[in-house]
Amino acid sequence: MIDRRGGAGTAVGLHRVLEPAGVLPQAALRLDPDPRIGPDEVRVRVERLNLDAASYRQLHTAHGGDPDAIRREVAGIIRERGKMHNPVTGSGGMLVGTVEEAGPDSPLGLKPGDRIATLVSLTLTPLRIEDGLARWDGRSEQVPCDGHAILFARSIAAVLPDDLPVPLALSVMDVCGAPALTHRVVGGLADPVVAVLGAAGKSGSLSLAAARRAGARRVIGLVPTAEEETRLAATGLADRVVRADARDPIAVAAALGEPADVTVVCVDVPGCEHGAILATAPGGTVVFFSMATSFSAAALGAEGLAADVTMLVGNGYVPGHADMALELLRSVPAVRELFTTRAEADPAG
Template sequence: MTSPVGLHRVVEPAGVLPQAAWRVDNRPEIGPNEVRIRVERLNLDAASYRQLREKHAGDGDAVRAEVLAIVDERGKMHNPVTGSGGMLIGVVEAVGPRSPLGLTPGDRVATLVSLTLTPLRITDGLKSWDGGGEQVPAEGHAILFARSIVAKLPDDLPAELALAVLDVCGAPALTRRVVQAGDTVAVLGGAGKSGSLALAAARRAGARRTVGIVPTEAEATRLRDAGIADAVEIADARDPVRLAEAVTRALGKPADVTVVCVDVPGCEHGAILATDDGGTVIFFSMATSFAAAALGAEGLAADVTMLVGNGYVPGHAEFALELLRSEPAVRHLFEQRVRAD
């Protein structure tokens, strides 16, 4: 029997969902409610790619070899250090007769569920990838379940650009939901993909003032030139005191809403300290330690609500793509990122 959430694909340990499994079954044969995708490109999530790049000191061949080893061992791209994966684009090859996803063979799609739960097999040895960026040209197949989320790729955007946007589309949607008219908003990692979309979404939601926090002058220049934040500050998000000072300097007070979009660990306490009493912190980084966040808030006697950005909000893909189309500065930032990748 094929489970709608993929339980039948779990190899070990028994009794867990595919995301929590150490290994899943990545065979190409599909059940009646499954879909098989011919893979064209993976997008490794930022935290996972950074960890692999730093582990191997920028050696692209070593990064490529480890990605292949992870997928071969686990049947999915699930980084055992960061616990994260990414997503992919490809073409629908086969659709089970009871699949509820509304797909037909030939559709070009982006998976909006994590690679950490997506059965995946790579068949080309990643020969077209030099290990030097998050986007990974690849050949192989992936399997979607009945409860998977998928989006058809838009015709008006290059596939690489659409992939970059859809990879982080949960961030702007949840930011729009949380931010209220008149709020002050700080976005850590404001010049990045999820950060720039979160800044644009906060403005759309009626934020009174926004600040983008970035780690370098080059990032600050890029964000200032884009004009999507009311203020830009340079601060190390891992330095709680200096981060809080930078946010307060820019906003005149701690932020009502702080959105964490950085791909390095150790930013939890700074985000909490930079947020006003009664405010909200949204963690949109897979590098986040949720134990550190919870215990840090307790230790600071911080009356803040902390939300985990789970990557899914109804309508998130459509909203992110609309922001890209309607905000030229955001699109320019994304195009720069894709070219650099």
């Protein structure tokens, strides 16, 4: 029986952990998504999940693109674990829904009827799906569904803006930590050169815009294909767009030519750690945002390359990150165009 009376551990959801005992919800194998809430919890009626890019790519690859198999696996993960926590990538995503009930001691400032996006990972959010994902075709990261989720006192959520379509707002909020941390890092340096790997994607395009706004002297975007190179170059978000496979360290370094003071990794495939390190000047900083990153490979690779670089884990949270990302979307037409094009191409959008 879960103790919902409040007290030590409830603010971070410890009382929702079914196994193993003593770990926090993100590390748990299973959570209890019981809809009855404690005094500092919030229950949300879920209408859409947004799987993180690394997780969806892994699922798509594992099932050869079979949408029915992808849908069955995601539904099975949620049913068995009480949360969306991909056991291969260790990542989840976020959700959109409407607040059904808020406990009297919840500090989140949410009330019934608020339509919100959660800004914490689905890997630590108790979740129950009630429609078997019947409306999702399995072909995109955005998953229409019906169910409920539980937020804790230490959770983060934002009320959805009225001026943006839900799929578009959700796409931005899903990656809002990337531009906020990029802005913080770049803004603390004098005229830095910034390279963004995976620059034509959601987090990549926002990071380009954030780096420029923070005062970068030069912004370079690296992409893997000629199509993305042409598309990104047309936006003007980067001073220079180069093409290379981010998993090929020598190709990355050669494409960039000069090492960057700050390298931001927004690529959703594994194996990009060493290229990012080679792309970064001595004394520079690498910011890893991809959930496909192997942090042991990054640390040992930097050691093996005798690379004096600071490596940061983008944890997805910087104060004010959602507001900043939405403001960039509204004020930088090229960013909005990239996001709108992606959303319109999304079958679930």
